[in-house]
Amino acid sequence: MPERPTRRDVIKYGGIAGGAGLLAGCTGGTTPDSAEGTATETPREATTTEPDAAAEAGYSVTMSPVGTVEFEEPPETVFTRLTHHADMAFALGKGDGINAMHAPDYYDSLWNQFVERLPGVTLDWTGLYSSWQAEKEQLYELDSDIHLADPAWVTQLDNWDRSAIEEVAENVGPWFGNSLSDRHQEPSAEWAEGYEYYGLWEQFGLVADAFRERERYEALAAVHNDLLETIEDGLPPESERPSAVMFSSADLETIYAYTLSTPGFLTAHTRPLAPRDAFEGSVESGSTVDFEALLEADPDVVLYLGGMLPTTDMATVRETLASNPVAGEMTAVAEGRVHAQGARYQGPILNLFQLEMTAKQLYPERFGAWPDYENGPYPELPTEERLFDRQRVADIVNGDG
Incomplete structure (x- = not known):
């Protein structure tokens, strides 16, 4: 393998040569399931040295499972693998430094549907290394300063094991990411001890500390907290909340249903809104269902995952559902409440937009009606109907505020 450039000598794992402590993971409790549903979520602080400390002291940040x-x-x-990490780096003004991610062209087209509404902000993920099935040799080629990816997930790939993870950490750059917090997945036995689950914004705070971007993080977290407070203040009593389902389907034949309130950052935009589960807990996230099962659940609102993709026409989706003799009987279809969604592996920027859009889709009488969206970028809502300040977010991402 190639020798490491000098810069890699200053970004390393603590204790990487010590053996016993290698990637041992953190100890302590887990994040409460409701952490992202409150406006008072307080991310853990990094362990850092003072700015005027000796250069050799540096700073350190702790995240499970890497320690x-x-x-x-x-x-x-x-280097990133999943879009929640890519969005975090982008939000911290590090978008130009991203060199890998899963399905870059696909997610570039989706994220730009939202970024279009941030004045002066640009995002370009096209042509990056597609890292879903990452190869170790390619990580050497990319020569990344940091790998925002969860090694406990990466070692589930056939071509990776613990020794390969440690080799890349020592010779290329550290791993620093957590993905099993998506839906509180169980890690494999070798990673299970001390594995912690983080809320989306809690993990974002730790990533910000790794980049020394605490100020930028706190500014975005303040926008997020204000948005959560607006939502909490506007929610109707539980008895008045609609029932809802989220599903995705490439052909509206094979349908994958997803939960809305289970723990994990995949529900970071639906859990705070607390709609009633039309399936009443009987369907596990990612399960396949048919139209008969959907009609039996009979949701008031359908959230169509992938509906914000440039290649999706929501008018066609609605027409297809309405023309089906079973699906057309659903309350959501009959009452015109089939709405587009973006992505579940969201980072902070997508989370802000998806909280706003889903609040309007579920509770139009409380947060303003969601436009009759068919395709194209995120709708240009009138200023008085927005639930967060686009210019403020844009300034933070661009380093101007």
Whole structure:
């Protein structure tokens, strides 16, 4: 393998050569399931040195399952695997440093549907290395300062094991990511001890600390907290909330249903809104269902995952459902409440938009009606109907506020 450039000597794992403590993971409790449903979520702080400390002291940040990672300067080039991590780096102004992600062209087209509404902000993920089935040799080629990916997930791939993870950490750059918090998945036995689950914004805070971007993080977290407070203040009593389902389908024949309130950051935009589960807990997230099962659940609102993709026409989706003799009988279809959704593996930027859009889709009488969206970028809502300040978010991402 190639020798490491000098810069890699200053971004490394704490104790990477010590053996016994290698990637041992953190100890302690887990994040409460309701953490992202309250406006008072307080992310854990990084362990850092004072700014005027000796250069060799650097700073350190701790995240499960990798444990404590030591840095002497912020990372510049960034490997990611899933979009919640790519969105975090982008939100911190590090978008140009991203060199890999899952399905880059697909997610570039989806994220730009939302980024279109952030004045002066640009995002370009096209042509990056597609890292879903990451190859170790390619990670050497990319030469990333940091790998925003969960090693406990990466080792589920056939071509990765613990020794390969440690090799890349020592010779290329540290791993620093957590993905099994998506729906509180159980890690494999070798990672199980001390594995912690984080809320989306809690993990974002730790990633911000790794990049020394605490100020930018706190500014975005303030926008998020204000949005959550607006939602909490406007929610109707539980008895008045609609029932809802979220599903995705490439052909409206094979249908995958997803839960809306279970723990994990996949529901970070629906759990705070607390709609009633039309399936009443009888369907596990990611299960396939048919139209008969959907009609039996009879949701008041359908959230159509992938509906914000440029290749999706929501008018066609609605027409297809309405023309089906079974699906057309659903209350949501009959009353015109089939709405587009974006992505579940959301980072902070997508989370802000999806909280706003889903609040309007579920509770139009409380938060303003969601436009009759068919396709194209996120609708340009009138200023008085927006639930968060686009210009403020844009300024933070661009480093201007």
